[in-house]
Amino acid sequence: MKTELSKEDNQLLQMLQDNREAAIQRIHSCYGKYLLLAANGILRNEQDAEECVNDVLMRLWSSELPSGIESLAAYLAKMVRNQAIMYLRKRGRQKRGGNITLVSYDELSECIPDSRIGSDAVTQDELTEQIRAFVKELSEIDRIVFLGRYWLSRSVSEIAIQIGKSEGFVTKRLLLLRERLKRRLEKG
Secondary structure, eight states: OOOOOOHHHHHHHHHHHTTOHHHHHHHHHHHHHHHHHHHHHHHOOHHHHHHHHHHHHHHHHHSOOOSOOSOHHHHHHHHHHHHHHHHHHHHTOOOTTSOHHHHHHHHHHTTSOGGGTTOTTSOHHHHHHHHHHHHHHSOHHHHHHHHHHHTSOOOHHHHHHHHTOOHHHHHHHHHHHHHHHHHHHHHO
C-alpha cells in the first residue's frame, strides 16, 4: 500500500529533479533537525552528525533520485543512517559502551539465513518487507525493544531505562526476538 507524498515533499522532489539549489536549503530547513537527531543518535557527536547530514545533502544534490519515494523524511533518514554507519566503520570510532550500531548490525545479521543472502529468489526489498511485517506483529514492548536496538541503535541499558525493565529482561527479549525473526525468515 503506497502512501502519497505531501504537497511540500512533491515540490521538494521536483526542485531536486530540476537541479535547483534552493531544494537543498528547503530540505535542510524542513528536515535538518530530524536528520541531525538521527545522525547524532548513531554517532554520538554533534560535529560528526552535522558533517554526516551535510554529506548526505551534497550526495542528494549530486545524484539522481530513485523513483517511488513514498516518504521523503524516511528516505532522508535512511540515507543519513547509512552514512553515519559508514562513518563509524571508516573511522573505527567507539561509541560509549562499545560500538552499539555495529554490534547491533552483527546481531541482526545472524538472523538472516545464509540461503537468503545474495539469493536471486529474495531481493532486499522483499527482505525489508518481511522484517516490516515482523515488526508490525510485535507487541508494543517488543516493538520498542526491537526498534530501539536495531533502528535507533540504543544500548541495552538505554532501552531498559525507557521501558522500566532490567537490562537482563531487554537482553533476553532481544535474543528471543532475533530467534523469532530468524525462524520467520527461514520459512519465507
